[in-house]
Amino acid sequence: MTFCEFVTAAFRAMFDAFGPQHWWPGESDFEIAVGAILTQNTSWQNVEKAIENLKKRGVLSVEGILSLEDGELASLIRPAGYFNVKAGRLKNFVAWLKEMGGFETLRKLPTYRLREYLLEIKGIGPETADSILLYALSRPIFVVDAYTRRILARHGLDEAMKMDYDDLRRRVESCFEPDPRIFNELHALLVKTGKEFCRKRGPLCEKCPLNGLRIG
Ligand code: SF4
Structure with missing residues (x-):
């Protein structure tokens, strides 16, 4: 065939x-995007634990994540592995998201322009960018x-x-x-x-x- x-x-x-x-398990676009960044090279169960830590601490939001020191964020997401690297990626993404005006603005942008922007964020590769586009923003990717x-x-x-x-x-x-x-x-x-x-x-x-x- x-x-x-x-x-x-x-x-x-x-x-x-x-x-x-x-798919994708997550209560909001933001949670899905965070999950997409955390899930690289680890199991989903570990991602869930990391997200649960962020929720319990009340920081699963743009402002919440930006308010944390890098070390504090890394320790909350420790269950997801590569936690220092992933904390940096998460911060880069969240800072970009804030600058862009949040998901409301992203929803208005054409898919491929959005994809280019996502790929410009340090630490976001094509698989993560496409997971965000597909699962958080319902784009046909x-x-x-x-x-x-x-x-x-x-x-x-x-x-x-x-x-x-x-x-x-x-x-x-x-x-x-x-x-x-x-x-x-x-x-x-x-x-x-x-x-x-x-x-x-x-x-x-x-x-x-x-x-x-x-x-x-
Ligand atoms: S286990 Fe893998 S190789 Fe075997 S039939 Fe399924 S998809 Fe194909």
Whole structure:
């Protein structure tokens, strides 16, 4: 099957097997964006603990985070790992958000201008920027992550592990209508499949909904 036939068939198979994933967990746009920054290289459970610490302390807000000393912020988000680096990233993002005029202003900006702005923030890479665009701002952007690459590579797209982030993102996006609901669900389902079946070592193909689907 072609690349797009594979991606659309995979989407259907995963959705049939797992149903809607209800991503992204978070009570506000701001909380989703904070989660997107904290989740790099750690499990979601650890992110939840860090966010819970910020909530308990009453600082899960632009002003709240800016009011904290760097060390204090780092200690609150410690459960998310790389806490000094992530504290810096969080501060950079929040300072930028304040300067921009908050989410209300962001909502009025075209997707790709917003994406450029996000990528200019120190420490925000494409995966984090796209997670914010898709899950906090409902923009039709597909988030490429390690699970996406691994699954595509194992299903016949040999270059998937090394492909340029944006080339791969655009390739997946070209297979669907530009609908954020589709990209929201597709990314969440790929993460679910990656975690439960497509493990780095020892993929559990026999029980996986993608078994039998192949590009080419
Ligand atoms: S576990 Fe096997 S069938 Fe499932 S996505 Fe990975 S390689 Fe494909």
